[in-house]
Amino acid sequence: MTFTKTTEQSSKYEHLEKMSVSELLANINNEDKTVPLAVEKALPQIEPLVSEIVAKMKLGGRLFYIGAGTSGRLGILDASECPPTYGVPAELVNGIIAGGDKAIRKAVENAEDDANQAWIDLQEHNINQNDVVVGIAASGTTPYVIGGLKMCNANNIATGSISCNAGSPLSQTAKFPIEVIVGPEFVTGSSRMKAGTAQKLVLNMISTSAMIQLGKVKGNKMVDMQLSNSKLVDRGVKMIMAEIPVSYEKASELLEKYGSVRKAVDHFEK
Structure with a gap:
């Protein structure tokens, strides 16, 4: 060629x-x-x-x-x-x-x-x-x-x-x-x-x-993203609320405690 x-x-x-x-x-x-x-x-x-x-x-x-x-x-x-x-x-x-x-x-x-x-x-x-x-x-x-x-x-x-x-x-x-x-x-x-x-x-x-x-996305969400600013924290909280029946405040607590959307949801579902 x-x-x-x-x-x-x-x-x-x-x-x-x-x-x-x-x-x-x-x-x-x-x-x-x-x-x-x-x-x-x-x-x-x-x-x-x-x-x-x-x-x-x-x-x-x-x-x-x-x-x-x-x-x-x-x-x-x-x-x-x-x-x-x-x-x-x-x-x-x-x-x-x-x-x-x-x-x-x-x-x-x-x-x-x-x-x-x-x-x-x-x-x-x-x-x-x-x-x-x-x-x-x-x-x-x-x-x-x-x-x-x-x-x-x-x-x-x-x-x-x-x-x-x-x-x-x-x-x-x-x-x-x-x-x-x-x-x-x-x-x-x-x-x-x-x-x-x-x-x-x-x-x-x-x-x-x-x-x-490699399993880094659940549904269509970035469940393992780093929570490096307030925008991403808010997004993470709303992701948790979409997955499990909790309030914004409870979702915030779970996210702060477990550090990621995936871990927060997995802990709640166990």
Whole structure:
């Protein structure tokens, strides 16, 4: 298959600087509308990766995202939201970005070009065969990500990928590749736009589906969420009231005593 970087091809819109704000917004929105449809086409690729992640986590494994720039930041975002949403340990889902934590806010020059660094970064977490490593790169060509997955493959660690070009070197490296083909960006080459949105949608699917499969949701509620602010405490109280016949005050007492919606409901039902 001939590899073409559609993410780098010229925008189908010309003279953006001559557009009004209204025209800019409408055209960006029109492009954004195509992204969920592109993700839909990738569902058959996403399913086996999620199944592999769930199977490995049931063996005590963890999930790692590795990426550079926008892709790395999106992985960190998804990983960082799993503990408060589902009450899981912080080390269960991990985001690693080329250039280290300082690259979360500011670009680190040439960090993505080091094909050896990702494996070094993963080894700091004692990566092992129960873990799954997902490489994220819109282009599908980032050396940091590809190098990391190659070393994981060599060490019998399951690998997945999320990219936005068909037949990329990254897809050819990953055991469970996902390709969401979103086409040229509104601003040529600005892959933080449609490609970034596609990656975010896929990451939402991966972590949410995995957590539900692992029993972290009851009905449609986040019963294991961390009660880190008053809004979430109020939500937790109302969840308890929806599950068992108690007043707001009693539900508040149960939540404060047991620390989670699940534990409060389970104790009451025993």
